[in-house]
Amino acid sequence: MQAMWRTVMIAICGVAALLPLPAFAQDEIVVTASRRQEGAAQVAGIGIRHRADFAVQRVTVYGDARDKDARRKEILDTVRDVIQLGTKRGVQLAYGAGIIQPLTLANYADKLKLEEDDDRDDSQKVDFLIKTPLSDGNALAAIDRLNSFIKAAPRVGRAVIEAEGEPGVSIVDPTQYRAAILAAIAADATAAAKQFGPDYAVEVSDLARPVQWVLTGPTEVLLYINHDLKVVPKD
Template sequence: MNMKWLLAAFSLISVGPAFAQQAVEATSAQEIVVTGSRREADDYSDTMPIITLRRTADFAVQEVRVAGDTREAGKRRDEIYAMIRGAIDLAGRYDVELATGEYVVEPLTVANYRNLPLSNDGRPDTDKTVFLVKTRLAPGVDAKTALDRITRFLKAVPSVGRAEMTEKGDLTLSVVNPDQYRPQIIGLIAADAEATAAKFGTGYGVEVRGLDRPVEWARASLTEVFLYLPSAYVVRPKN
């Protein structure tokens, strides 16, 4: 498995309209997929301020593809969904969770797994779909441990007919409710601005802008993210 990650490529994971509650702004306890940066996802400039909060992501996330080529269409689709149902039943034993979403992550459960959209797999009489397998990052769970855990789980999922389940792409990350870190980020900005203004003497202060924007993010390492506000400050005479 190639664990290379790209800071400059935000490749969204494809899902269908049944999971269409995808929000541009993170709110509440929503879980956000991080493969590049929010600015790249929203088609903004990729400039990131120097003041960031670096922390371990909440989950390591692997996109998974399930495909089948049984000749009869109804049977083929039933085999794909049956294999996904088997994965849902097995997930808890391997410390992984199943989810769906290209931006906002939502649980994949027995109540909604048949809403996963199927599409042609590039050949006649084939179908495929994708979902996410994730495992929580915690002390002692590095990128290799997380990937090994996910790989063991995928190998344990029983095949159904001609359906096959494979990893798709590289390991990515997710963060739950990025906006909860606003106070910490603002604290870092305030401390840096105060220290910078002090170097100019007591007659100087700062003007800070961008603190009213949502928290943004970028990937920092295999298991870490940068969280930041798109802020800027200017040192000015107090008069």
């Protein structure tokens, strides 16, 4: 099942687009604190609140061995060992940007692309995500697990592994909550109609839009559909 997951990622570095990306079935949405202020001004608050499923952290492996082939080998061998450690510790890895997918022993050598490190001469780097379940809703404990994992991660040769940016959280398959979101919108529309009396009705449109999201707390995400609601006189 994990191999089927895709992840639409809100940029860990805080350079996300102003609007959330649409969610598709089995996507895993990664949300960081940068989304809270951006999204708050755009959301009317009609939706459902859900505890996130994972705590997430982006990490980078740097290598600066003088020989380019040796450098690549040290970086990728470090990633391999990190994946193996993750299997033992229950920490999952993922790769990519925008849409990210599981990083495994079977695909890491092909999927990770080494980039030149602008800040360090004769060095290269790769980045990926690590994540741990938020089953108990304790964000601090989950972040501590990720930090401990990074500290314990093996380094091969001159390779170095570091956390990049702030940690985030993720929610798996947000489209499964569409029915619950529609129910919340319907309840809000019904309440609005009652406020204006029997001579008025409510029109709701744009309900086919994708499920979107915004961070509302350390481990809480508001899932919503950006719809339009109008109170109109009955014919």
